[in-house]
Amino acid sequence: AQKITQTQPGMFVQEKEAVTLDCTYDTSDQSYGLFWYKQPSSGEMIFLIYQGSYDEQNATEGRYSLNFQKARKSANLVISASQLGDSAMYFCAMREGFSGNTPLVFGKGTRLSVIA
Amino acid sequence: ETGVTQTPRHLVMGMTNKKSLKCEQHLGHNAMYWYKQSAKKPLELMFVYSLEERVENNSVPSRFSPECPNSSHLFLHLHTLQPEDSALYLCASSLAGTGDEKLFFGSGTQLSVL
Numbered sequence: 001a002q003k004i005t006q007t008q009p010g011m012f013v014q015e016k017e018a019v020t021l022d023c024t025y026d027t028s029d030q031s032y033g034l035f036w037y038k039q040p041s042s043g044e045m046i047f048l049i050y051q052g053s054y055d056e057q058n059a060t061e062g063r064y065s066l067n068f069q070k071a072r073k074s075a076n077l078v079i080s081a082s083q084l085g086d087s088a089m090y091f092c093a094m095r096e097g098f099s100g101n102t103p104l105v106f107g108k109g110t111r112l113s114v115i116a
Numbered sequence: 117e118t119g120v121t122q123t124p125r126h127l128v129m130g131m132t133n134k135k136s137l138k139c140e141q142h143l144g145h146n147a148m149y150w151y152k153q154s155a156k157k158p159l160e161l162m163f164v165y166s167l168e169e170r171v172e173n174n175s176v177p178s179r180f181s182p183e184c185p186n187s188s189h190l191f192l193h194l195h196t197l198q199p200e201d202s203a204l205y206l207c208a209s210s211l212a213g214t215g216d217e218k219l220f221f222g223s224g225t226q227l228s229v230l
């Protein structure tokens with residue numbers, strides 16, 4: 001079974017609008033972390049935001065926020081005021097437990113295109 | 117200078133060649149990783165060197181061989197590859213042992229096997 005599911009292969013958004021990228025996860029662990037990464041065409045994966053399973057508040061980092069719904073096992077990324085430079089692939093990822101050797105598992109990604 | 121540097125950026129090799137990918141991190145991290153990114157597939161973790169332990173994905177073929185001489189350098193040695201090994205190979209590093217451990221990635225090596 002997939003640990004991370006991103007159901008939107010591609011998304012379009014108008015510049016300056018907000019967009020939500022979906023992510024659901026599957027784990028039986030109580031302790032886990034959720035991450036979002038951005039991959040522009042240059043190839044580098046850029047860390048955006050982190051949410052711990054015990055964090056009560058939704059994580060925010062500038063224009064990025066994570067809509068964490070634990071009971072639904074969803075961790076959607078919200079990008080506010082989209083910019084042309086936001087066009088990229090976006091990957092949701094999860095680490096189960098807090099051990100240093102537990103690998104990060106990625107979803108298949110969503111390609112976001114921001115149009116002027 | 118970026119935190120994680122990968123060379124070369126592009127590599128074309130024949131199936132009988134031997135080549136190596138190099139990764140260097142300047143972040144003081146103690147864990148390094150190789151990921152494979154193929155079209156329309158999730159990132160696949162190949163190898164981890166964390167806290168001086170090597171952890172690997174048992175599904176990775178033996179034609180891929182990692183080497184981590186110290187905490188700052190990581191290599192991926194390639195020999196007798198197949199065309200299906202063509203992909204983007206990403207190196208990453210992290211500070212292992214923290215709950216919110218973030219991976220920092222290099223820009224990748226785009227590998228084409230002919």
